[in-house]
Amino acid sequence: MSVDIKIEPEGLVGIVAEGTYIWDAAKRMGVRLPAQCEGRGECDTCAVIIKEGATLLSSLTQAEREHLSPERLAAGERLACQAKIEHGGQLTFTAVPTTERAETTEEAVKDFRKEFREMPLNRKLATLVEFEAVTAFETLSSIASLPFTIGEKVMDVMAGFGRKMSQEERAARRPAEHRAQTAEEKAAGETPE
Ligand code: FES
Structure with a gap:
């Protein structure tokens, strides 16, 4: 049975298969919800408010209980990477505004760029001098702890491999509560990148 999404x-309206996670459903409809932790249930950046069809969704996962306060849960919020659409019907949702959830790094950079552009020249210069001091300090610190830097590089390479994980490996990030899903459901799912 299919699910009507709005x-x-x-x-935006569209249709997805049962077993699809809200995050994937939004992506298929051209809306890329933020996913700071890449769908591991470790943040709240993918939070959405369910306006209609809450009963079509899987039960709350441990991650949702940890990252959404009782007030937010009562307001109908779910984590898009954790909530699976288990039944057919009409599901309507909206993304939680940035002001009400944690800001992603990308959004923070964007905000800073805007703020910097609007600064008077003297404040811009002061900020740049401050950056220079921070960069110089970080450079010195990294030289002083070279083995640690190498460790970080290794971590970067590993993160690169991580991004190329196969569909099956990525499925392992799914909520523990959903690991026993059928092969058919797996085919419908896609992990936030
Ligand atoms: S909880 Fe982090 S992306 Fe969903």
Whole structure:
């Protein structure tokens, strides 16, 4: 059975298969919800508010209980990477505004760029001098702890491999509560990248 999706306030509509996670459903409809922790259930950046069809979704996962306060849960919030659409019907949701959830790194950089552009020249210069001091300090610290730097590089390479994980490996990031899903459901799922 299929699920009718509506994303507000854009008013986008589409159809996805049962067993699809909200995050994947949004992506298929051209909406890439933020996913700071890449779908591991370790942040709240993918939070959405369910306007209609809450009963079509899987039960709350441990991660959702940990990252959404009782007030947010009561307001109908779910984590898009954790909530699986288990039944057919109408599901309407909207992304939680940035002001009400943790900001992603990308959003923070964007905010800073805007703030910097609007600064008067003297404040811009002061900020740049401050950056220079921080960069110089970090450079010295990294030279002083070279083995640690190498360790970090190794971590970067490993993160690169991580991004190329196969569909099956990525499925392992799914909530523990959903690991026993059928092969058919797996085919419908896609992990946030
Ligand atoms: S909890 Fe981090 S992306 Fe969903």
